[in-house]
Amino acid sequence: MSAIQVPTSDVKDLGLASLGKLKIEWAEAHMPVLRLVRERFTREQPLRGLRIAACLHVTTETANLVRTLQAGGAEVSLCASNPLSTQDDAAASLVADYGASVYAIKGEDDVTYYRHIEQALARHPQVTMDDGADLVTVLHTKRSELLPEVLGGTEETTTGVIRLRSMAEAGALRYPIVAVNEAMTKHFFDNRYGTGQSTIDGILRATNMLLAGRNFVVAGYGWCGRGVARRASGLGAHVIVTEVDPVRALEAVMDGYRVMPMAEAAAVGEIFVTTTGDIHAVSEKDIERLRDGAVLANSGHFNVEIDISALRRVAVSSRHMRPFVEEFVLADGRRVYLLGEGRLINLAAAEGHPAEVMDMSFANQSLSVEYLVKHGQGLNHTVCVVPIDIDREVARLKLDAMGLRIDTLTEEQARYLASWESGT
Ligand code: ADE
Numbered sequence: 001m002s003a004i005q006v007p008t009s010d011v012k013d014l015g016l017a018s019l020g021k022l023k024i025e026w027a028e029a030h031m032p033v034l035r036l037v038r039e040r041f042t043r044e045q046p047l048r049g050l051r052i053a054a055c056l057h058v059t060t061e062t063a064n065l066v067r068t069l070q071a072g073g074a075e076v077s078l079c080a081s082n083p084l085s086t087q088d089d090a091a092a093s094l095v096a097d098y099g100a101s102v103y104a105i106k107g108e109d110d111v112t113y114y115r116h117i118e119q120a121l122a123r124h125p126q127v128t129m130d131d132g133a134d135l136v137t138v139l140h141t142k143r144s145e146l147l148p149e150v151l152g153g154t155e156e157t158t159t160g161v162i163r164l165r166s167m168a169e170a171g172a173l174r175y176p177i178v179a180v181n182e183a184m185t186k187h188f189f190d191n192r193y194g195t196g197q198s199t200i201d202g203i204l205r206a207t208n209m210l211l212a213g214r215n216f217v218v219a220g221y222g223w224c225g226r227g228v229a230r231r232a233s234g235l236g237a238h239v240i241v242t243e244v245d246p247v248r249a250l251e252a253v254m255d256g257y258r259v260m261p262m263a264e265a266a267a268v269g270e271i272f273v274t275t276t277g278d279i280h281a282v283s284e285k286d287i288e289r290l291r292d293g294a295v296l297a298n299s300g301h302f303n304v305e306i307d308i309s310a311l312r313r314v315a316v317s318s319r320h321m322r323p324f325v326e327e328f329v330l331a332d333g334r335r336v337y338l339l340g341e342g343r344l345i346n347l348a349a350a351e352g353h354p355a356e357v358m359d360m361s362f363a364n365q366s367l368s369v370e371y372l373v374k375h376g377q378g379l380n381h382t383v384c385v386v387p388i389d390i391d392r393e394v395a396r397l398k399l400d401a402m403g404l405r406i407d408t409l410t411e412e413q414a415r416y417l418a419s420w421e422s423g424t
Contacts, residue, residue, distance in 0.1 A: 006122040009095045010103045012088040020060070020093030024067075027060035030355035032401035033363040033394060034068055041072030046370045048073030053125035055117060055135035056156065057085040057347050058104040061358035063094050068366045070098065074127075079120040080104035081131035081156075082301075083113045084340060085347035114138065121146060127369055127376075128153035132301050133160035133167075140167070140174060152176045152372035152379065154365055158191070158222070159277050159301035161383060168382045176379035178368040183386040185360045185394040187223050194353030194361075196227025198346035199273060199299040200235065206324040206339050206349040207295060209271070212236030217269035219262060220276035221248040224299060228273050229257055240265050242281070262286050271295045273345070274305035284310035290336055297339040299346055306342045324349040363394045 028035065041047065052074045056062045066076050078100055080086045086106040094100040101123065103116035117138045126149055130136050136153060139146060152175050155161050161181050167173040180186055203209070216237035218229045229239045229252070241252035242262045249259050265272075266286035270293065274281040277300050284307050298305045312318070315328035315336075324340045340348030352358075367390045372379075399406065409417070416422070 006119050009101050010105065010116065010119065011091040011095055012105045014092050014096050016089040016092040017096035018093075020063070020087070020089030020091070021097050023060045023087070024063040024090060024093055027355040027358075028064050028067075031061065031064050031359035031362070033359045033397045034064055034366065036397055036401075037363050037366045038064075038068040038071045041068060041366070041370075045073040046373060050074040050127060050369075050373060051123055051125050052076045052127045052129060052369065053120045053123060053135060054078045054129035055081045055120065056129060056131045057081055057352055058091045058094075058102065059085070059087050059347070059352050059358075060090045061352070061355050061362065063090045063098070064355075065358075065362040065365055066094055066100050067098055068362070069369065070100070072366070072370070074369075075123070077101040077120040077123045077125070078104065079116040079135070080108070080113065081134060082344055082347060083108045083110065084343045085352065087351065118143065124149050126151050127372055129156070129365060129369070130154070130160055131156035133163040136160075136164065136167075136173075136177070140172060144174075147174045150175045152178065152376035154178045154180050154368045154372070155383070156180050156186075156361065156365065157301055158187070158224075162277065164383045173381050173383070175381055176372070176376060177383045178372060178386055179383050180361065180364045180368055180386060183364045183391045183394070185391050185398070186364050186386075190353055190357045190361045191223035192227035192230075194227070194357040195224040195275070195299055195346065196229075196231040198350055198353045199224075199228045199275075199297070200231045202299075202324075202345035202348065202350040203271065203273070203295070203297055203339065206297075206322065206345070207337075209295070211271070214238065214270045215240060215268050217242065217262075217265045217272045218257075219272065219274040219281040219305070220278075220300070221245075221252045222275065222277070224275040226251075226255070228275060228299060229255070232271075232273075233257070237271070240269060263289065266290055269294060272297065272306075274298045275300050276305055277301065279304040280307045282306045284314070287311055287314060287336065290334065292334040293337070295337045295339060296342070297345040298342045299344060301344065303342040306338065308338065308342045311336065311338060360394050360398055363397070364390065367394070 086104040103119045161179045216232040239257045243249040266289040328336045
């Protein structure tokens with residue numbers, strides 16, 4: 001083990017554990033697929049003795065993932081994948097009730113955030129779990145002496161998968177990563193319905209604004225943007241989509257939304273949500289055009305989508321109006337409101353995706369770790385997909401848990417699909 005002295009955990013207040021435990025149990029009741037995985041892991045011990053370092057949003061749902069990995073025999077250290085997403089009560093309970101090593105405090109500064117990553121890594125992981133690829137990056141750049149012990153890792157989010165693919169293409173990735181985000185039972189549901197609902201939840205909890213009748217701008221029409229647009233529209237907002245991809249832009253139009261460049265949307269929007277995964281989707285020029293009272297929120301992984309430095313630079317004053325709402329007054333008196341410091345608004349001001357979708361995401365995570373234990377040695381140092389059998393099994397178990405049954409092909413239908421001879 002490392003010579004550096006590492007505390008067994010660093011959380012805000014262990015006194016919050018009893019509150020956290022109840023919330024973890026509440027989430028568990030809505031995660032039936034993960035529960036089935038946990039029951040099998042308890043019997044079969046597929047992760048016996050495995051050291052896992054996870055860098056994930058520290059929530060009640062993540063707590064149930066950690067419990068599942070522990071039930072399979074793993075020893076888990078956990079740090080946050082975002083400085084503002086930690087639920088301090090869940091973190092406390094994970095330490096006090098479930099014996100995990102947790103390094104995460106809501107609102108931690110960047111120095112503490114990276115120290116926590118290093119502390120989670122100090123346990124010499126054999127498997128890494130990431131949401132955004134910060135842990136993998138620190139491991140490869142600052143703690144590369146630990147790399148020979150690592151057999152593989154998983155990645156939860158689109159941004160992380162993009163980063164890891166660049167690493168692999170540059171020949172820098174030193175072990176295989178399973179891209180959990182690419183599983184259909186992950187991104188179809190978590191990115192679309194999870195982000196859709198929880199982003200609106202975050203905006204509403206932070207502002208308590210009425211969405212009906214408002215011009216609501218969604219930057220980026222990937223799975224997350226589609227989800228946010230649909231939910232905002234359902235609440236009566238007039239949705240405007242901005243895109244750089246012509247196919248996605250066309251899809252947004254045919255889904256019933258207005259599409260225009262951000263330069264135009266900036267002048268009419270009242271609420272903005274960025275879901276592009278790229279920097280400065282709302283740029284300094286866009287900020288100059290905003291209406292008085294415009295609200296800016298981000299639901300992409302990093303706090304780079306809104307040019308916050310430009311906002312701070314052009315503002316003549318700022319003040320905190322409510323938790324997660326900062327007002328900036330511009331030189332001509334216009335007011336702009338930034339939510340949650342431009343960090344993931346669904347986790348900063350609300351509680352992230354509901355347990356029902358994290359159920360599938362984290363069942364994929366657990367089964368992907370088991371897959372790495374069984375097959376990791378034979379995999380190339382690339383980003384690979386979740387095996388289709390795992391993906392389908394998660395969907396099947398979710399349908400079962402929802403009490404839903406589906407049809408199966410008759411022999412005749414299967415034969416027809418496999419043949420090419422018969423036409424009209
Ligand atoms: N990402 C988005 N929502 C989440 C949640 N509730 N728990 C963990 N990761 C998340």
